[in-house]
Amino acid sequence: MTPGAGLDMPTDRQPSVPLVWNPARTLVFAAGLTEFAHPAFPSFDKASRLDDAFVATLRARGVALDRLRIFLDAAATRRTLEHAFAAHVARAVASDTLIFYFCGHGTRDDHGNGYLVPYDGGRAHATQWAARAIVDTVATRFRGFAVIFLIDACYSGAFGKALAQRPPSVPWACLTAAMATRPTTAASYFSASLIDAFAGRRWVDLDGDGSVLLEELAEHIADELAFTVGQLCSFAASDDRLRRLRLATATTPKPDPAIGRRVIARDRFGAWAKARIEDTRADRLLVHFVGMSRTWDEWVAPEGVRAWAPVRYRPGTAVQGKGEGGRWRRGTVLRELRGVHLVRFDRSGTEEWLAPERLRPA
Numbered sequence: 001m002t003p004g005a006g007l008d009m010p011t012d013r014q015p016s017v018p019l020v021w022n023p024a025r026t027l028v029f030a031a032g033l034t035e036f037a038h039p040a041f042p043s044f045d046k047a048s049r050l051d052d053a054f055v056a057t058l059r060a061r062g063v064a065l066d067r068l069r070i071f072l073d074a075a076a077t078r079r080t081l082e083h084a085f086a087a088h089v090a091r092a093v094a095s096d097t098l099i100f101y102f103c104g105h106g107t108r109d110d111h112g113n114g115y116l117v118p119y120d121g122g123r124a125h126a127t128q129w130a131a132r133a134i135v136d137t138v139a140t141r142f143r144g145f146a147v148i149f150l151i152d153a154c155y156s157g158a159f160g161k162a163l164a165q166r167p168p169s170v171p172w173a174c175l176t177a178a179m180a181t182r183p184t185t186a187a188s189y190f191s192a193s194l195i196d197a198f199a200g201r202r203w204v205d206l207d208g209d210g211s212v213l214l215e216e217l218a219e220h221i222a223d224e225l226a227f228t229v230g231q232l233c234s235f236a237a238s239d240d241r242l243r244r245l246r247l248a249t250a251t252t253p254k255p256d257p258a259i260g261r262r263v264i265a266r267d268r269f270g271a272w273a274k275a276r277i278e279d280t281r282a283d284r285l286l287v288h289f290v291g292m293s294r295t296w297d298e299w300v301a302p303e304g305v306r307a308w309a310p311v312r313y314r315p316g317t318a319v320q321g322k323g324e325g326g327r328w329r330r331g332t333v334l335r336e337l338r339g340v341h342l343v344r345f346d347r348s349g350t351e352e353w354l355a356p357e358r359l360r361p362a
Contacts, residue, residue, distance in 0.1 A: 020246045023062035026097045027144070029088050030055050030070040031081055031116075033104035037074075038122045041105045050191040051103045057195050058099070061248070076104075078118040078129055086137050092144035099148050100134070103191055106153030112180060114158025116151075131162040139168045146242055148214075149174040152190040154183035157234035171239035175218050178231065182353060185229045187291070193221045200248035203260035203278060210253070214245040220260075226338035227262045227274065227308065228290050230355020256280040263287065266304040267296070274308065310339035310356040318362040319343060323352045330362055 032051025034044040055070050069088050071081060085100075092098060105117035107128060115121075115128035122128075138147055147168060149159055156176035163174055177190035184190075197204045197217040206216045218235035225231040237243045254260075258277050265275035265287040279286035284299040313319055313333045320328045321343045331345040341359055344351045 019241050019244065021097065021248075023058065024064065025095050026058075026063050026067065026099060027088060027092055028055065028058055028063055028068040028070075028099045028101070029085055030068070030099075030101040031076045031104070031118075032070070032072050032102075033076050033117070033119060035073050035119070036105065036117065037120050040123050041117055041121070044104075048188050049103075050188045050195065051101070054101065054191055054195050054198075057198050061198060074119050076118050077120045078127065081118055081129055082133070082137075085134070086141060089137055089141045090143075092142050094143065094145060096144035097146045097148065098138070098142060098144055099150065100138075101150045101194075102156075103152040106151070106155045106158075106178070106184075108155040108158050108180070112158060112161055114155050114162065114180065116153055131159045132166065135159070135162040135166050135168070138172075139166050142168065142170065144170060146171040146173075146239075148172070148242075148245075149176070150194060151175075152177040152184070152188075154178055155180060156184070157181070160234060160236050163236070163238075167238065171237075171242045173214060173237035173239075173242045173245070174235070175214075175221065176234045177221075177225065179234050179353070182232070184231060187229055189224050189228050190221060190233070193217065193224055196220075197247050200251040202250045202252050202254040203276065205250040205254055206260065208254040208257065210250050211246045212248045212250060213243075214247055215243040217247060222338060223262065226340050230340050230357065232337060232340055232353055258285070262308050264306040264308055265289065265298070265300055268298060272306070275305075277305070311359065312336050312339060313341055313359065320360050320362050321345065321352070321354045322358040323350075323354065328360070 034046045034049050069084055102116050107115045109125050114131040115125050117128050147170060151159060156178050157180035159174050159176060178184040197212050200212055204212045204216060204220045206219060221233050225233050258280055261277045263275055264272050266272050274290040275287040277285050278288050285305055286299050289296050315333055315335060317333045319331055319333055321331050322328050329345050331343040333341050334344055335342040339356050340353050342351055342353050
């Protein structure tokens with residue numbers, strides 16, 4: 001790969017050097033929806049949208065305006081998205097990386113196929129933007145070096161199935177806010193984490209070596225979603241080199257391994273709430289409270305912080321779980337991951353991943 005490529009490649013004499021993301025050789029296609037024409041899809045709070053902020057972060061890193069397409073709300077109709085995406089992908093040359101970003105509603109059919117809901121999408125999957133169609137467009141029209149899918153939508157993990165069925169000939173990575181079988185929340189933690197990573201925030205530099213890698217972003221999002229909303233994300237990549245893609249250099253050093261740690265902290269009113277440590281002094285910790293604005297950030301004493309320790313049930317444990325129906329039902333734990341439990345309900349035989357707050361002893 002020559003200098004200036006979408007991913008700066010190490011030479012054969014430097015096998016340990018990771019790929020480096022090059023904004024100047026990147027094409028970005030982004031769609032963010034907070035409102036929808038069909039009543040089946042409720043609107044999201046515009047005040048909490050971060051799609052435009054994510055795009056602004058990429059622009060600040062050096063992605064040229066003419067290499068970026070973004071469609072928001074009513075501008076993101078299915079026909080517009082399909083045609084604009086096909087044309088944008090076809091612009092790529094051999095050195096280009098493509099970033100595909102979507103934030104909005106997602107659905108899936110009875111066969112596990114995923115769909116993204118455009119502004120004019122209805123209940124019928126034929127009116128939505130199929131994951132298979134998006135992947136097929138990349139497979140047939142993209143002539144660049146690599147593609148990265150970043151998708152914040154319900155059932156977005158179904159893109160993994162589409163990529164397995166029709167893998168592009170180029171290296172690809174896919175990071176989604178939800179598993180293929182699960183909805184997601186309206187909270188913007190996924191997109192906020194993308195911004196943190198591409199901006200080089202040090203709490204996404206998990207090993208403190210000064211670089212933020214794609215696999216570190218995936219690990220950070222997995223922990224963040226499990227911690228904040230009891231949700232599991234999905235990450236897959238075709239190439240180990242792409243997993244270790246260096247997205248950014250950390251803007252400031254990470255002098256203390258406590259930075260980035262998820263805790264329970266006491267706020268200025270004495271209430272205990274979920275938080276993340278973002279800086280340290282000799283006798284104080286700067287914490288950011290989950291779901292709160294930066295004005296709520298607080299320097300607290302060490303005794304004002306507790307370790308976050310969710311209850312973890314062993315497989316085979318009988319529990320009561322509150323599933324999608326909102327009722328407490330008896331079930332059995334099948335698996336636990338990051339404090340989130342897969343439970344099979346006794347009477348229905350259905351299985352759901354449940355946050356710690358939705359579980360209690362049988």
